Amino acid sequence: MIVEVFGKVLRELRTERGISQEKLAEYCDLDRTYISLLERGQRQPTISTLFKIANALRIKPSDLVKNVERELPA
Amino acid sequence: MIVEVFGKVLRELRTERGISQEKLAEYCDLDRTYISLLERGQRQPTISTLFKIANALRIKPSDLVKNVERELPA
DNA sequence: TTTAGCCACGGACTATAGTCTGAAATTATT
DNA sequence: AATAATTTCAGACTATAGTCCGTGGCTAAA
Numbered sequence: 001m002i003v004e005v006f007g008k009v010l011r012e013l014r015t016e017r018g019i020s021q022e023k024l025a026e027y028c029d030l031d032r033t034y035i036s037l038l039e040r041g042q043r044q045p046t047i048s049t050l051f052k053i054a055n056a057l058r059i060k061p062s063d064l065v066k067n068v069e070r071e072l073p074a
Numbered sequence: 075m076i077v078e079v080f081g082k083v084l085r086e087l088r089t090e091r092g093i094s095q096e097k098l099a100e101y102c103d104l105d106r107t108y109i110s111l112l113e114r115g116q117r118q119p120t121i122s123t124l125f126k127i128a129n130a131l132r133i134k135p136s137d138l139v140k141n142v143e144r145e146l147p148a
Numbered sequence: 149t150t151t152a153g154c155c156a157c158g159g160a161c162t163a164t165a166g167t168c169t170g171a172a173a174t175t176a177t178t
Numbered sequence: 179a180a181t182a183a184t185t186t187c188a189g190a191c192t193a194t195a196g197t198c199c200g201t202g203g204c205t206a207a208a
Contacts, residue, residue: 002122020184031167036185043165044120046195047142048076062143066136068121094154105197110156117195120165 002068004041009067011039013057027056076142078115083141085113087131101130 014024014035021035028035029052037043045053054061088098088109095109102109103126111117119127128135 002125006121022184033168033186034166036187037166040186044122046118046120046165047080047124047139048118049165050121050139051076060143062136062140065121065124065139069134069136096154106155107157107198108196111196114156120195123195 002072003044005068005071006044007039007041009064009071010035010053013059013064013067014039017057024053024056028052076146077118079142079145080118081113081115083138083145084109084127087133087138087141088113091131098127098130102126 014021019027021039022032025032025035028049030049034043038045050064051061054064057064088095093101095113096106099106099109102123104123108117112119124138125135128138131138
């Protein structure tokens with residue numbers, strides 16, 4: 001559940017910014033294919049990875065999490 | 075860095091609530107020793123685990139993350 | 149001095165985060 | 179239609195999240 005929602009949020013934020021998975025991966029210092037896995041909900045990030053991604057997207061980590069919360073059943 | 079800060083924040087929130095690692099573990103459905111590892115900065119949670127812990131502490135996951143952000147160098 | 153609760157720590161383990169390489173499929177661009 | 183750019187998928191791998199079972203140390207209460 002959380003994993004899928006996180007992936008969806010990530011994809012939205014990335015495409016909004018008009019950057020490719022590969023570029024994002026480069027900014028985060030993560031693997032290209034791993035970003036793909038995340039977006040498809042096949043992997044979940046650790047908190048460190050979450051911070052890396054948020055920084056690369058120029059968003060506060062807590063706001064990234066807030067986006068996930070928002071789409072979850074109470 | 076993040077890992078240590080998360081551990082510190084977790085310990086503060088737990089002790090504030092006056093519950094033992096074992097009780098928290100039970101509420102989160104995680105292992106007793108794993109909570110200890112987290113607090114000592116020897117493990118870092120995945121996002122799902124982060125949500126579990128936040129729920130057990132009766133705090134919003136994004137607020138838990140905000141506590142970590144707050145203690146990090148800009 | 150014993151008992152009980154809490155925590156640190158170790159070791160050995162299973163599950164999964166995260167990497168790497170490359171090829172096939174899909175989606176723009178021209 | 180052809181080409182380029184982007185994403186998906188597969189497989190095999192290393193690193194680490196998370197479990198389980200116990201032991202020993204510490205502090206506080208009986």
